[in-house]
Amino acid sequence: MTHDLQITGLTKSFGPNRVLHGIDLAIGEGEVVGLMGPNGAGKSTLIKILAGVHRADGGAIRFGGSPVADLASRGDVGFIHQDLGLVDELSIVDNLRLGEAPMRRLGPLLDHRRERAEAAAALERVALDCRPETLVGDLSSGEKTLVAVARMLARGARLLIVDEATSTLPPRDALRLVDALKRTAQEEGATVIMVSHKLSEILRVTDRVVVLLDGRLVADQTAVGLDHDALVRLLVAHEAEAADRDAAPVTAPPGEELLRLEAACAGRAGPVDLQVRAGEIVGLTGLPGSGLHDVAFLAHGALRPRSGAVVRAPGAASALVPPYRERQGGFDDHAVRDNLTISALERWRAPWRLLRGGHERRDAAAMVGRLSVHPADPDRHYGELSGGNKQKVVFGRALFRDPRVYVLCEPTRGVDVPTRREIYRLIGELRDGGAAVLVVSSDFEDLLSVADRMAVVDDGRVGPFRVPSDLSDTDLEAFI
Ligand SMILES: Nc1ncnc2c1ncn2[C@@H]1O[C@H](COP(=O)(O)OP(=O)(O)OP(=O)(O)O)[C@@H](O)[C@H]1O
Incomplete structure (x- = not known):
């Protein structure tokens, strides 16, 4: 199946407060899309509807051509939030295997060697140069995020939805993460939706920028040729002031x-x-x-x-x-x-x-x-x-x-x-x-x-x- 995402007429209110006013958005396989917009614009609400945390009041979501209520618990979709769901006290390989049946050789014998080899391959996909036996608690925050991405990819994720995962990362780790996402899109054809306020990241890796404002999609344009000032103009909707x-x-x-x-x-x-x-x-x-x-x-x-x-x-x-x-x-x-x-x-x-x-x-x-x-x-x-x-x-x-x-x-x-x-x-x-x-x-x-x-x-x-x-x-x- 294909892994394109189509959202049509999505609406959501909290009590009397309408937060999403009919969002239409189509994202093709292999695209890296930056989802931007001011605080309170509705970005997280949109992501939470996709993740099944909130239920939309109206509209439809289609994934790979089929209607779905949300994208929760699908192996081919991975959500990366600030809370990565990793266990610090376990090794990388154990975290990658968490919730999966153990690999077996014969009868009750476990196949640790294959688990380690697969973990090493998963880490290579996100360019994380660590031994699979390393305790997750010993990793930097950026490395942990890469482990979370590796886990999603190892489980077959073809659509990665990343909600402000870089906002708590130091610049170098943030770059490693966004570069890894870009590479999975380029080399493996994965689709990435990335919510971020960081202009440099968006400009570095996205193919397309979508801007939400007050629950409406107000801009949707290719990132090719977009520079810092043009992106600021798109976001603040008026002339860019002098550089920060x-x-x-x-x-x-x-x-x-x-x-x-x-x-x-x-x-x-x-x-x-x-x-x-x-x-x-x-x-x-x-x-x-x-x-x-x-x-x-x-x-x-x-x-x-x-x-x-x-x-x-x-x-x-x-x-x-x-x-x-x-x-x-x-x-x-x-x-x-x-x-x-x-x-x-x-x-x-x-x-x-x-x-x-x-x-x-x-x-x-x-x-x-x-x-x-x-x-x-x-x-x-x-x-x-x-x-x-x-x-x-x-x-x-x-x-x-x-x-x-x-x-x-x-x-x-x-x-x-x-x-x-x-x-x-x-x-x-x-x-x-x-x-x-x-x-x-x-x-x-x-x-x-x-x-x-x-x-x-x-x-x-x-x-x-x-x-x-x-x-x-x-x-x-x-x-x-
Ligand atoms: N559980 C909730 N109950 C009531 N209102 C909510 C709830 N969650 C979000 N909202 C409101 O919905 C609007 C959109 O919030 P949302 O978190 O989607 O914004 P955002 O674009 O992700 O902002 P930010 O960039 O600050 O994270 C805001 O006005 C917020 O107050």
Whole structure:
């Protein structure tokens, strides 16, 4: 059978909220299609309908010419989400075989040799140079994603649907993954649908770009000849502004020191020496496992130093945007408003400890507007927001605390292009308002856009600082 996918007139509402307005999309065998669009556009909802998590209200899905309700539990379709469904404590070969009948030689004798040989062949298909006996827990996040892809391919997947799997990966791992997907399409004729906000990935590997906006398909065009600016225009539907890298000029020299780490050690970080002054944005980048986020937790005070010291100027409070909004982000069953204001309730306290509910509501609504949270309804449950919109709420919560020190981990993870710019602008505003800002991001493009000086964290230590505008293309390649 063929493995082309045809979606016609697909609709979906959550309560009164229509999220997909009749999507028509046909994807041919062997195509690599980038599915893009702003936060809350309906991309994940579409993928979740294909995966059988949600049921469409109307429309039809045909796969290989036959009508299907969804593509769940089909061997020839593989879904890759951020949760890869791998078991860290098992080897690669055991993970590849998980849920399958063991290979046997004769009677009860197991054929481990054949299992290993097949695992090695599966790893070769995704260009992962690891021994099949390696424990999955010892792999980097990118390597784990490649194992998940290898498992799908080994089970006969011909259509791979990849939903923001690269947003938590460092650049080098993200490139390995998208290149592996491209190769399976080119060499094996597999079809790939890839949801991503990362323009460079989309431009690197896709044949075609499809854009969703407010639940409607607003653009569907070949990626051939598409460059960065044209893609941005397609996404933001207006003239591309100056390249992100040119943003945020330094306005005033930094002032007093607000945060200092002195040979501080905690978790995987240390010893770290670092100063951040008022009116300055300091950027740190690094690979997962480098201790990057532990430096952030130390700086914020979420990790106590086991040796050395973390010193903040008297009265200088700190706010943290944590790196993993799924686990550390917010309270799913509470309103967006509560999630925004919870860490700063003192702002709205009246005498006798009463909360000025009206002021709180008004300010939360203004923050929802300022960060373009979609839908713009502070009473909506946080758990109902799309991933990128959750990220905006977590950012807004830090802004409400209005501290003098900000520690922002992965501040743009999963956010769309216009919001990424808005967040860069806000970070610039914090600096210009006299805050000390530490941006900790495995996406070094964040730092190129906002940081006044930046360094790489490796093996828990902070390397030499560089000014982003002084970095040559060779320096940038070294970052990737
Ligand atoms: N379980 C749910 N209940 C109610 N509304 C929901 C639910 N899931 C999604 N929505 C709403 O559907 C809309 C589309 O969300 P979806 O997650 O599909 O967006 P997205 O394009 O994937 O965004 P992002 O880029 O931020 O991940 C949003 O307005 C979201 O609030």
